[in-house]
Each structure stands twice: as structure tokens, then as C-alpha cells.
Amino acid sequence: MAAGEVAILGVGMHPWGKWGRNFVEYGVAAARAALADAGVAWQDVQLVAGGETIRNGYPGYVAGASIAQALGWNGAQIGTSYGACASGSQAIVLARAQILAGLCDVALVVGADTTPKGFFAPAGSGDRTKDPDWLRFRLLGATNPVYFGLYARRRMDLYGDSEEDFAKVKVKNSRAGAANPNARYRQTYTVEEVLASPMVSDPLRLLQICATSDGGAALVLSSLAFARRHTTKPVTIAAVSTVTPRFPQTVIEMPNFATDSAATLRVPDVGFRDSIAKAAYEQAGLGPEDMDVAEVYDLSSALELDWYENIGFTKPGEAARLLRSGATALGGKRPVNPSGGLGAFGEAIPAQAIAQVCELTWQLRGQATGRQVAGARAGITANQGLFGHGSSVIVKA
């Protein structure tokens, strides 16, 4: 069943970096940019949907309200959503559902983060011996890159992917990011430079693992009727998927110690990452063949290759071949991560899934100067985070 569509009236970002300022500042800057892009006055916004940041204290837990207060209370409905790396998409879900239900005409979606240096560690303090996210650090020393390294080594063994293939993803994304004024890293790299960077979690090196960044991203969403009064042909959101895995989930997930057991139950026909995109395609009534561009979650360079298969751009095991063909680079048949991806941005968790939609919107409007995918009419985002969270958004011109 094709779902109803909402219009993306405006998009805006605060550039990614390691600015060290309050996350609210990035959220306000992104929101004001999106409102200006939409031509909508802040006082006219009826709903603010924020993505939660768990590393910035109480104001972070109520990020929607913190940013709305900084913009100046306007009496809008308020909400804050958390879904790990998919938090931004959860905020989009809230705004979209309210608009499609006819409960509001125009909504602001915003996510922003200020991140600590180095590895993500468990949020909060004290010994929490029942918390798997605390225990995985205590008992295993299992950082997020450890899980990325396990996935990458598995690809090498199953499909014959090489460290050079993974490095080529970073090279590709660094070239795209160099053309993006919102990217944190604007430097281009060669395969040799990537493979000379220090090993972090074998086979992944420093330049193949996404950093933690500060940044903010925002969308102004509206009903199609409201949009018609503001613009002639808005880009629209045709689908948002935030499905959970199905039991038994047989691929190890952050922050778990083990997979589910498949000894007594049938393994689901569609794996978790595949199912995220599949649900989005079904909502939109579109398929991979209809997509011109994608923004996927390259938490590591190797994970980008997994996504090529998970979003149906190629068959399982064929991603490295697709990469080597140049099809996913700018100028290729179907570019992936024309923004530069997480490799060029690093991750600002509650902003990142929103930033993916910002990029697709610029691409579909033909406004992605220096990194434009020619004639792009439809695109898909995909991401995945801890505790069975993931999301996929389909955007149409």
C-alpha cells in the first residue's frame, strides 16, 4: 500500500565539525536555515519534532523543547524522539504522522548533537551490571568499531572483499565530501593514504571508521495542500521505515553479546538490514530500480558495501564489484553518498538521519553544487544503530 506523502518545504544544516559548543546552537542555526529555505515564519510552525541527544544532559533528553525554547516559545505542539542512530527518522515519523492525520499543516523536524572526543562510551555514570551497553565495554571491551570490524572481516571471508575495496569507499566519499560545504572533512585521500592510517579494529583503519561530530540538521515538512500555497513542485517524502528486526535475529547487533538462537525457530526470510529498505519500498510503491541516488550509513567504509546489497542496488556479495565499476561514485550510474557520507561528516547522532534527507532534497532539487547527481528524481536513505534501530526514507521529486 502506498502511503500518503508529505512535502519537504525547507532543509537546513549547521556544518559538521568539532565545534565544542552547545548542541542547541547547531539546532537553532539548522532550523532557521530550513525555515528560510521554506519561506515559512517560525511563528507559523505548529509542531516541533526533535531528535534526542543522550550525551548532553536533561536539555538533550528534551531536545525538541530545548531548541523550540531557543527559537522563542511559539505555542507549537512539541515532541522529542529517540531511536539511537535512527532518532532523526523517529522525529520525521512523528511530524509526518501528525501531518497525514490532518492534525497539523506544517512542522519543524530538528536534530543536533555535541559529541565527546574519541570512542563512544556508555552514557551516564556508575556500575550498571544489568545494562548490556555498560557490560559490553566492561566484559569485552567491545567498542562500536569492534562490531564494524566483525562485519568487515565477515565480508572478506564470505565474498572475497579486500582491504583495498574498503579503502576505495573512503576515497570515493572523500572526493564527494570535498565539494560539500557542510562536511567536516574536506580533504581527499588516496587508497595508499587510507591503508597507511593506523589500524583501529582489524581490518578497519582510522580513516575507514566514522568520527563523532557536532552538527545540526532540520526539515520543514508540510501537507501537500499547504505546500501548494508556497511552492510549485515540492520534493516529497514517500516513505519512512523504522522497523525492528524479527526474531530470531541471527546477525550480531550492537550492543549485544550474542545473536538470538535459531536452534528451534525458522530464521526470517528477510534479514534486518534488508527489511528496513524493503518496508520503505513497499510504502512508496517503488523499488530499487526507481532510485537515482542513495545516502547510506557508512559507520565504516565496509558497511557502505553491505548497504548496496541491503537497499537492493546489487545482489549479496556483489557490492565490491559495483563499487569497482564506479557506478556508486559521483558521475556513475547510481551514486551513493554524494554528500560524502559519514566518512566526510562523522556522526552527529540525532541529526544524521535528518541530514541524509537534506542531502537527497538538494539532489532532487538540483541544488547540490559541485556534487550534483544529474537528473535525480528519487532517492533512498538507510541507517542502523544500537538496540535494533534502523530507518529508511524515500524522497521523490
Place this chain on the structure above:
Amino acid sequence: MVRQRIPAVEGWFTLDAARPALLGTRCKACGTIFFPREESFCRNPACSSTEFEELELSRRGRLWSYTNNAYPPPAPYVSPSDPYEPFAIAAVELEREKMVVLGQVVAGVSVEDLEVGMEMELVLDRLSEDESHEYVVWKWRPAEA
């Protein structure tokens, strides 16, 4: 001073020095196996059982994948050595349970010594220590023939 040897987490593995095993649970209604132990609600979506029995998991399995920590993980990880020594982490597939279980790899075995598909076995080893305790955890090592 002799440090007291205690498990770093309670009830996740036996303290049998020669043949240690991870301790999981099995749902009494549908038979689904869980590790770490599930004792409240069965997570099989078609089962509403709340009764479980303890079981020892297989001590051997095949290496599904592996990696390492070239840099020290953040707290609450505590390095057992100073200066820090990188260590490997294994994901081992248990055939009977049809599940993959993570664990550190014992010191002295690096990623160069590992290969996907090789047989691994469970051992107990020191995780860290403080003034009065040695904390013990399960680890994986290449199986002895």
C-alpha cells in the same frame, strides 16, 4: 597478598577451571535458548512463557568473524596490563545452539593467528584485578586438537 578469584559477572558461566561453560537459559514452553540468560519473559514472539531452566552452552564452536582493539577501549573497560596490550575479539558460532557468541580472545593470540571457520574453545581467564580481587571472564582460544 592472594587476591580472591571472582566472576566479573554473576551467573553467566561456570567456574569449572578445566571445562568451563557459558550458562544460558531455555524456555520451558518453546525450548528457545538464550544467552545472556533470559529469566523473565520469553522473547520468541509466539511464546508468552515466563519459565526457564538453566543450561550449559557448547564449549566449542566455529569462528564466525574476528577483530581486535588496537587502542584501549574506554571505561568501564579496565586494561589488565600497563602499558596497554591490544587484544583480539572473536564471534564464535555454536552449532547446537545456532547462535553466535562474542568473547575476548586469550592473550598471546592475535588476529594473524585467526581464520574464519577455525574451531574455538571456551576458557576462563583474568579480565582485570583490583587490590583484593581477580575478576574472571570467559574468553575464546583456538581449540586444542
